[in-house]
Amino acid sequence: MAIKITPSKPEQLIPKPTLSTIDAVALIIGMVVGVGIFETPALVAANAANGQIAMLAWLLGGVMSFVGALCYGELSTAYPDAGGTYYYLQRAFGKNLSFLFAWARMTVIQTGSIALLAFVFGDYASQLLRLGEYSSAIYASIAIALLTILNVLGIQQGKWTQNLLTLAKILGLLLVITVGIFLATAQPSVTTTTPTTQTTTFGLAMVFVLLTYGGWNEAAYLSAEVSDSQRNMVKILLGTIAIITAIYLLINLAYLHGLGLAVMAKSEAPAAELMRLALGETGAKFVSTLIAVSALGAANATIFTGARTNYALGRDFPKFAFLGRWSHQNTPVNALMVQAGIAILLVIIGAIRRQGFETMVEYTAPVFWFFFLLSGIALLVLRYREPNIPRPFKVPIYPIIPLLFCATCGYLLYSSINYTGIGGSIGVIVLLTGIPILIFNRE
Incomplete structure (x- = not known):
């Protein structure tokens, strides 16, 4: 009697814990x-009554981020998954909402952030060598293509590119x-307060x-690929917040000491102005190079983590299955x-509007903060709905910390809606186009 042999299914490749x-x-x-620390300190200074208030704002930003990191520490250790927030929303609210989040990441949040960072790189690269009328967009497109290729080649290429770019960025910031x-010292008359005629808004400074x-x-999207993630994710989240807060406090102290609050508030590029004051045009050119490197590093990291949500979408929704394939190089x-x-x-759209950076900020902000709010609510829902899930780390002072997050x-969502123009509306419209696609995707 013949024996029927059923062909075995090919091995399904999945993310492996290869990140230290x-x-x-x-x-x-x-x-x-990324690039924000070279731009926003001037805006914060313009909305702070004095230097002490400006520094307090940056310290509070670190504290609030630390609160959020505690929440994500619980979520990422209880639910380690390459989908990150996508997976938390799916567990808490179901597949429909998680689909819309993944759709938003793919079409608005992450891709818009990549385009924004690439535009910044293009702006500064164009100062060194201009490539015609659409120079910034050309550089931006080339950067996206090359960084994507590096990540496609494998996780080792992607992570070592990131390690080198981050190291160069930190060394550059330490020099500033x-x-x-x-080396730089501001005039005593402008070191402490803004002009008396200026209206300051601490709430806007915090925005x-x-x-x-x-x-x-974004650390959440690495939870399936970090070695011993249930033990290390909280260290990664809280450790990075501590390092980032220290960098931001020190760089703002340097701006205040070297420029003074009034000059800082009026400056369009405080880092370049500071370096020009101390080292001349050589210092200003150094800052331009540093910003370009920072933009590349942030773009590479955003490309790395953004693709993980797309992978999770393809893994869970059949019509997007082509996105859910993991390669032998351990990358989607x-x-x-x-x-x-x-x-x-999106770079092409930004180039047509001729306001690439501003267009991408408006495009991404409201949608980003809406889903960030839902991730905090998801923690509360999952604590209630799944009390028996092992939680290697639990948010302290529950539920006060999640509610504060x-x-x-919620405040940032409100502010982003108030301060974005047509670009924000376009982002919301693109998010809503995911609804008919979701309906079509149902079997």
Whole structure:
């Protein structure tokens, strides 16, 4: 009698824990300490009554981020998954909402952030060698393509690129801090307060501070790839917040010492102005190079983590299955390629509008803060609905800490809606286009 042999299914490749704690820290610092710290300190100074208030705002930003990191510490250790926030929302609210989040990440949040960072790189690269009328967009597209290729080649290439870019960024920032504190000195008359005619708004200052701290939550998307994640994720989250807070306090102290609050508040590029004051045009050119490197590092980290959500979407929804394929190089190749295509399309749109950076900020902010708020609510829901799930780390002072995190996100959502124009509306509309796609995807 013949024996019927059923062909075995090919092995399904899944994410493997190949990232060390240092790799994860480099990715998160590289993403958070991007280009904002070179722009927003002037906006914070303009809305602070004096230098002490400005420094307090940056310290509070670190404290609020630490609160959020505690919440994500519980979520990422109880539910380690490459989908990160996508997976938490799915567990708490079901597949429909998690689909819309993944759709938003793929079309608005992550791709918009990649395009924004690439535009910043393009702006500064164009100062060194201009490539015609659309120079910034050309550089931005090239950067997205090259960084994506590096990540497609394998996780080792992606993480070592990130480690080197983050190291270069931190060394550059330490130089700026050293110059500001020890070599440059502002006039005594402008070191303490803003002009008496200026209206200051501490709440608006905090909006800019918290936007600059944004991105630490991307650690959640590494939880399936970090070695011994249930033990290390909390260390990664809290450790990176501590490092980032120290960097932000020191760089702002350098700005205040070297420029003074009034000059800082009026400056469009405080880091460049500080370095020009101390070292001349050579110092200003150094800052331009540093900002370009920072933008590249943040873009690479955003590309790395963004593709993980696309992978989770393909893993869970059959019509997007092509995104859910993990390669032998331990990277989601198709998810990376689709992400790059959308980001380059957004670069083209930004180039047409001729306000690439501003367009991408408006495009991403309201949608980002909406889902960030839902992630805090998800922690509360999952504590109630799944009390028996092992939680290697639990948020202290529950539920006060999660509620404080939700209140912060709610405030930033409100502020982002108030301060964004048509770009914010476009982002929301693109998010809503996911609804008919979700309906079509149902079997």
